[in-house]
Amino acid sequence: MSEHTLHEPQYALHIEDLTVTYHATPALWDIDVNIPPGVMAAIVGPNGSGKSTLIKTVLGLVRPVAGHIRMFGYPVKAVRRRIGYVPQRSSVDWDFPTTALDVVTMGLYGRIGWLLRPGRAHQAQALAALEQVGMQDYAARQISQLSGGQQQRVFIARALVQDADLYFLDEPMAGVDATTERTIIELLHRLRDAGKTVIVVHHDLTTVQRYFDWLVMLNVRIIAQGSVASTYTADNLRKTYGGQLALIETPLELPPSEAQL
């Protein structure tokens, strides 16, 4: 299959036969994923189930041993401009000497071109993105002085200026306060309603039904995927999480007899 032939263009994300290993241990085993455009999808699974690895492999940061990945029918290299990424907040050193606005401007570096510097127009774009996440008052603040939730919002603003069609977010709700979580979710819903596809690695099962409309359940293999309504079942949860389920809220629509996990 050539790099340039269109393959499964009806999906925002199409993954086929993907296997990723770290040394000898499989992190992802022979997985197939199809996510249609215009949904807000959650990837859930226990720790070590390969959620972050999946995103990193899709973005080309981790090299798979087998399988292929297409976005809107193209390999990642051909669609970089259409993809926005929000890495885990802990993946960078926040003591880096710079401002919130500057970090958001970095989202534009891919299209400013070699040798050129960001100008006024770029800064204005970055400021508008900060405003969307409610952080315009912190534009000139040192990033080391931001709270965890504020740092997360800066990261999201940085992805927003990319003006992508497909967004990947790695645990954006980890360690943020309730207000920030609400801001983030409202923003992501707006993106989805504008026709974008939003794919989120998510760890809080209690909010899956409220926040998302598409669900991928992962534990090294794909356990289930599809609309939340059809996928979020007690049976699938048990298969994904095994014995770790004690604390998880059971699906709302299940009859009581089935909800005894």
Next chain:
Amino acid sequence: MSGLIELLNSSIVQTVALGAAILGIVSGTLGAFAVLRQQSLLGDTLSHAALPGVCLGFLIAGTRDMGSILFGAFVSGALAAVLVLVIVRHTRLKTDAALGIVLSVFFAVGVVLLTLIQGQGGAARLDLATFLFGQAAAILRSDLWIMGGVTLVALALVTALWKEFKLVTFDPDYAYTLGLRVGVLDVLLTVMVALAIVVGLQLVGVVLMVAMLIAPAAAARQWVTSLGGMVLLSAVFGVVAGVGGALISATARGLSTGPVVVLVASALVLVSILLAPGRGLLWQWWFAWRQQQGLQAQRVLLSVHAISLAHDDPAYSAGQGMLDALHHVPTRRALSKLHAQGLIRPVAHAPETTPHWELTPAGHAEAEAVLRRLQREDHR
């Protein structure tokens, strides 16, 4: 004073000072990136790994030819960098272990070669040992051209690829997803660090060179709020350390330039770590102490308030000795702070002669406000 002028007129001192200034600029600039990328130890490995290259350059050229020695140093430094990368990528060893292994192996090979060369005798050969700790006086005018050229290339690259280097330093994974050539930029930064080390070899030597990379950058980080500011200040600190060290060592006989340069750089680090506004340790201690005093005063205020509530008498006066006993520490300072804020006032409590205190109306209001605040936080 006339001694200093005489010193500055000496052509050897001029050459050394100029060389040290060039080294300060290039190592300060690249050191800023190395420190932010948390690759300080890579610099140490590269500089130690330059030693076998120095010896091989000498052996191949057959004389102490600067060009071939520096080229040898650069090649073996680059080889070491590649080796570290290979070890990290293909084994389960972590970066620190890989750096340690490569450093010691290359340095050991270098020392063996050095002793072999010295065993052959000859005055010029003994000179090579100066690459361990550097010997500034050996620098020639012609060497300055090489050092200056390398520095100009490095500065040009940093200016041209400024935003790319910034993003790769802050968040390499994200840079990759934007389509930046992270691998190429990584190699460029590492190669430039190796070049900076080559520039410093003669002056500071392989053992101490890493200090010229780390110290100016670490000192600069304390004072700045932007990457541009950090790189500039780091270069300035590098020049100050280089020139300052060169001049100090020129004033006394037998003072080796390299170590003195490093000591000056370390002094800059010490001062910056202690004094830099906001980040400096003294600032933080002072800030923590003030917070503590504020908290202590608040606790004493609440105690007086609680005691007056317990006695159902807003004007109830609490004895200072009683407050001391309650808090297990002297409360004098906290009380005078509260007094200065108009929250309490001293009262005589005859027949006792010890000091007594009662809350002012403002004090009662403040205590109740504090209690409400604490309650709200409990409910969060």
